[in-house]
Amino acid sequence: MSTVTITAGHSNTDPGAVNGNVTEAEITTDMRNIVAYCLKDLGIDAITDGKGSDNQSLRQAIKLIKKGNVAIEFHCNAFHLPTAGGVEALAQPKDKAICQKLCEAVSDVMGIPVRGSAGGFKPENSGQHSRLGYVRNGGIILELFFISNPTELATYQAKKWPLAREIADVIAQHVGVGCTG
Ligand SMILES: [Zn+2]
Numbered sequence: 272m273s274t275v276t277i278t279a280g281h282s283n284t285d286p287g288a289v290n291g292n293v294t295e296a297e298i299t300t301d302m303r304n305i306v307a308y309c310l311k312d313l314g315i316d317a318i319t320d321g322k323g324s325d326n327q328s329l330r331q332a333i334k335l336i337k338k339g340n341v342a343i344e345f346h347c348n349a350f351h352l353p354t355a356g357g358v359e360a361l362a363q364p365k366d367k368a369i370c371q372k373l374c375e376a377v378s379d380v381m382g383i384p385v386r387g388s389a390g391g392f393k394p395e396n397s398g399q400h401s402r403l404g405y406v407r408n409g410g411i412i413l414e415l416f417f418i419s420n421p422t423e424l425a426t427y428q429a430k431k432w433p434l435a436r437e438i439a440d441v442i443a444q445h446v447g448v449g450c451t452g
Pocket of ligand 1: 281288
């Protein structure tokens with residue numbers, strides 16, 4: 272059986288970005304759980320950094336990267352202007368292709384732009400990101416959307432299940448399981 276690592280950005284003690292009463296850590300934990308559920312349906316075991324509302328530390332998540340055929344951690348972007356939006360993925364060049372497929376899937380389901388000129392792929396030294404231990408250790412950081420953008424946040428809340436299914440499909444195809452299409 273194929274095994275993949277799916278982790279939630281931030282942790283039980285670090286909420287990440289916040290918009291009103293919604294925290295990035297809650298969103299990423301939720302998405303981790305739903306994607307893991309969808310993967311199980313496809314016959315893929317997901318190693319996670321916790322079950323239910325548990326969202327273990329980045330240190331713990333990094334230890335899980337090498338246990339999966341691929342490792343993905345969910346995050347949300349944030350910006351001081353509420354109009355900033357879109358999806359992007361940070362990774363090493365070896366993961367460029369799956370990053371582009373993940374970004375395309377998120378863009379299709381949510382109707383939001385793919386950021387940048389490389390299909391959403393960004394190398395680890397780009398931008399003002401400060402959590403790249405995950406990438407340095409071989410994982411992918413998928414910045415799903417901008418939590419600071421109220422339209423994108425509402426779209427996420429309405430579409431998180433179909434979004435998770437599409438993300439799980441991309442992962443399944445990457446590890447050679449499931450349908451194409
Ligand atoms: Zn984050």
